Amino acid sequence: MEYFIQQLVNGITLGSIYGLIAIGYTMVYGIIGMINFAHGDIFMIGAFVALISFIIFGLIGVALPIILLLVLLIAMLFTACYGWTVEKLAYKPLRGSFRLAPLISALGMSIVLQNYVQVAQGARVKPMQPLFSGGLEFFKNSEFIVTVSYLQIFIVILTIILMGIFTYLITKTDLGRAQRACEQDRTMTALLGINVDRTISITFIIGSSLASVAGMMFVLYYGVIDFYIGFLAGIKAFTAAVLGGIGSLPGAMLGGLLIGLIETMWSGYVSIEYKDVAAFSVLIVVLIFFPTGFLGKPDIEKV
Amino acid sequence: MSSLLSVENLTMKFGGLVAIDDLSFNAQNNQITSIIGPNGAGKTTVFNCLTGFYKPTTGQMYLHKDENKVSLRKYTDFKIAHVAKVARTFQNIRLFPAMSVLENLLVAQHNELMFASGYSLYGLLNLKSYREKEKQAVDKSKYWLDIIGLTHRADDNAGDLPYGDQRKLEIVRAMCIEPKLLCLDEPAAGLNPKESAELNKLLKFIKNEKKTGILLIEHDMSVVMGISDHVVVLNYGKKIFEGTADQTKNSKEVIEAYLGVDE
Known part of the structure; x- marks a missing residue:
């Protein structure tokens, strides 16, 4: 039982990170109907920016809460610029093209970003000293002591706050309204006087900044990063988005959580080697029974 | 009185096909101008030119906004609604x-x-x-x-x-951008007589109260004849008649275009 709770806590933490990345996939898919395969690498860039700023602020010697806030803002800002540029360079010129063109362009962009970071930062793994230590301990009298580290609490709370802001933005503000309108009918949205290109750019900016937060969490949580982390994390988050129903925002959060839980439970109870296999197998099984994911809208054609 | 919209020698060619052939007409403020004609006459193409979907091969389209003469050729995409203040609806x-x-x-x-x-x-x-x-x-x-x-x-x-x-909601939504010119593409298609009477009422209200010019494509003659101040008849991309609703009803050219000529 205690062991289960420990895995649950670990799973929720991991799921938060996946969920934040998955939102970027699902938003972009919703608004322009393409899978942005470079999104995982945007997450990786976010992690690198966070690492670099952590080191700089660490050297200067700023207090921990201020460091966290500053790194968060810097990582979001830089990564948003990357996301915006990627969209302008690789996807916007292909807007009127056939559906596969931006997809191929996205794969190319992913390779470009990976190699760019490899060249600029080197191929070796980059370690970082843990900033957080300690945590809360539960079930002290039993054999297995459940530890919830302060870092895990920080990650989960930050995720909840961001998801709250984000949900408010999409459902209540006029920016979110414009995004949902673009999702449903881009031509008509333009005819109502809304700058569709700008709305799409903003979508990329929001998606990228959420991914950068996930990147910062990844650096803090694992303490090591390299230029290749974007691939697997990206694929996992994509799986999460599909599992929850691609195009659906609550679906992305739910999917992220599920993938995180499946992974940790599998590594906890079965074998740590096959955790990726487990996550992807669950996706296959779910898609057989729910072809549009858990919260995706079924495509009913009106005749 | 200066007109709200003036279309001058508009021609739109798709390769060898001439969809609109040297079309000129005016639309006034506070008036409903109907464009009618048999299927394939080029009515929707006129709308697509006005709203920036097509770039006309030759010709000009001017919108007169408070003393300013604005060429609609310059605007595409969201600027049609945002800057030029032209709103439109579609057939579907x-x-x-x-x-x-x-x-x-x-x-x-x-x-x-x-x-x-x-x-x-x-x-x-x-x-x-x-x-x-x-x-x-x-x-x-x-x-x-x-x-x-x-x-x-x-x-x-x-x-x-x-x-x-x-x-109705679609038309009202277009009105929310406060347009100078409202282009409606077959708004009465698929409506029953009661609904189409309500539509007439709504269009008259917009025309009279909102000082908006309305450009209307319609096949439902009860709508066209009931509310139009001015009718432009197209056939094969050419303007074959222009006049009031009553004049149009009795025009020989228009009847020929719709019903054919006796051999």
């Missing part, structure tokens, strides 16, 4: 079905709201200036919903409304 219904009726009308007021909300920043902070602006937008939407009698369904999804109500 293009509401946002997964958004509520009210939200559909708010989307059309996006630019004002976006500015007032400091690109959503103040909106997130829920500042007073933004709340006031949003209240104004909601009030405007309510005003229009009252007119088409849909206030009680404001929070329902637009896709769940009956067909006739969706048509």
Whole structure:
């Protein structure tokens, strides 16, 4: 039982990170109907920016809460610029093209970003000293002591706050309204006087900044990063988005959580080697029974 | 009185096909100008040229806005509605079905709201200036919903409304951008006689109260003859007749175009 709770806590933490990345996939898919395969690498860039700023602020010697806030803002800002540029360079010129063109362009962009970071930062793994230590301990009298580290609490709370802001933005503000309108009918949205290109750019900016937060969490949580982390994390988050129903925002959060839980439970109870296999197998099984994911809208054609 | 819209020698060619051939006509403020003609006459192509979907091969389209003469050729995409203030609807219904009726009308007021909300920043902070602006937008939407009698369904999804109500909502949504010129492409298609009478009433209201010029493509002659101030008849891309509704009804050319000529 205690062991289960420990895995649950670990799973929720991991799921938060996946969920934040998955939102970027699902938003972009919703608004322009393409899978942005470079999104995982945007997450990786976010992690690198966070690492670099952590080191700089660490050297200067700023207090921990201020460091966290500053790194968060810097990582979001830089990564948003990357996301915006990627969209302008690789996807916007292909807007009127056939559906596969931006997809191929996205794969190319992913390779470009990976190699760019490899060249600029080197191929070796980059370690970082843990900033957080300690945590809360539960079930002290039993054999297995459940530890919830302060870092895990920080990650989960930050995720909840961001998801709250984000949900408010999409459902209540006029920016979110414009995004949902673009999702449903881009031509008509333009005819109502809304700058569709700008709305799409903003979508990329929001998606990228959420991914950068996930990147910062990844650096803090694992303490090591390299230029290749974007691939697997990206694929996992994509799986999460599909599992929850691609195009659906609550679906992305739910999917992220599920993938995180499946992974940790599998590594906890079965074998740590096959955790990726487990996550992807669950996706296959779910898609057989729910072809549009858990919260995706079924495509009913009106005749 | 100067005209609101003047189309001058408009020609649109698709390869060898001449869809519109040297078309000139004017549309006035506070008037309903109907464009009629058999299928394939080029009516929708005229709309597509006006709203920036096609770039005309030759010819000019001018919109007269408070003493300014604006060439519509220069505008495409969102600027047609945002800058030139031309709104249009399509033959098929293009509401946002997964958004509520009210939200559909708010989307059309996006630019004002976006500015007032400091690109959503103040909106997130829920500042007073933004709340006031949003209240104004909601009030405007309510005003229009009252007119088409849909206030009680404001929070329902637009896709769940009956067909006739969706048509009216679409027109009202176009009005929310405060257009100078409203282009309606077959608004009465698929409406029953009662609904199409309501549509006539709505169009007359817009024409008289809102000082908006309306350009109308329609096959339903009860609508065209009932409300048009001016009728332009097209056939094979050419203007074959122009006049009032009564003149059009009795015109020999128009009857020939629709019914054919005796051999």
